[in-house]
């Protein structure tokens with residue numbers, strides 16, 4: 426029960442209005458220390474209820490000490506516009522019975538309109554780092570009196586190249602303040618550096634490990650010969666799976682547009698979301714998906730980051746994500762709030778190593794699936810012995826269907842004995858980064 430927390434009655438009223446009955450694990454763990462004013466570092470997956478875990482204590486603090494609105498008192502930084510918009514809505518829902526006013530600053534919106542909003546000085550400011558910094562540099566933003574700073578999806582902000590911007594903005598919060606940093610993954614050196622520089626003696630709450638993510642989501646792979654074959658598989662899945670809403674991820678904008686075109690041509694109601702779409706289109710795509718007017722979204726990672734859409738129960742990875750963390754983020758969209766989901770990754774020759782390194786990173790084995798009428802020739806890598814002889818397809822115990830079809834003489838046990846125990850970091854760096862060097866994201870920040 427939320428009444429177990431020492432929250433202001435107006436916040437409890439909002440919680441009841443939203444029909445939240447039981448706090449989620451991250452809320453149970455984070456709200457009490459956050460109410461005490463402690464700095465927190467929280468590792469919790471997307472969809473775990475982490476927004477309320479920081480918004481409620483933040484609002485409680487602002488309510489405890491009502492002041493005329495002359496300074497910005499709380500700042501929430503997020504990696505993308507969509508996530509910032511969602512968070513604004515969440516803050517407004519929780520603060521509906523209070524005097525607290527919030528403002529949003531993201532890229533893609535009118536700079537002067539934002540400056541005018543800042544002159545009215547919201548209590549809570551929610552935004553993406555790039556545009557906030559621009560407003561700061563233009564002299565429109567004063568963060569000296571901030572009492573609560575939240576860095577949400579901090580790992581993702583780092584991945585998107587916002588490290589410096591975030592540090593700079595955090596550095597502008599010069600007064601005594603509480604900082605709460607949330608990330609979906611435990612992150613690597615970059616995140617540790619940020620934690621060390623922006624948090625003071627933080628309590629670390631680890632609510633998940635990647636291997637426990639999305640227990641309600643089945644994770645499968647289907648091998649494919651080439652992109653055209655993948656397109657056929659997508660059509661098949663959309664026609665044969667039972668789902669309320671589906672999202673198909675590609676690694677590039679070009680591929681997203683291409684697949685979108687193919688689906689539209691076959692009369693699917695579908696939207697495409699990527700960094701080149703303007704803000705209006707993006708909003709429309711998300712709204713239509715939320716309202717159910719459209720069931721299918723084709724998207725790149727950056728554009729779809731943090732989407733919280735009810736009933737999203739099918740994720741198709743047209744391209745394998747480039748890192749284990751990205752995989753977690755994509756799959757985090759299904760099986761939310763305990764629901765069931767299905768995630769299918771389409772694997773060509775070039776995707777295999779990445780896929781198996783992500784399996785090791787997650788310490789999970791994806792279910793191998795074959796679609797009879799679309800079975801291609803590629804079934805996984807052939808291993809070449811020192812003698813140069815092909816020894817067959819790597820198999821998994823769970824792969825009953827494919828195993829039956831594989832010629833007995835080529836079947837070989839999955840070799841694990843010689844694999845270093847910590848081979849995940851070797852192949853997949855701290856954040857599950859694939860062997861590909863990924864200094865910059867393929868898609869620039871969505872700002």
Ligand code: AMP
Pocket residue numbers: 444445446447448449452470471472473474475476477733761762
């Ligand atoms: P989040 O991880 O904050 O994006 O939350 C995921 C979804 O769960 C959002 O739609 C929230 O409104 C919802 N949610 C969060 N906490 C609760 C709760 N205690 N009870 C019911 N729904 C919740």
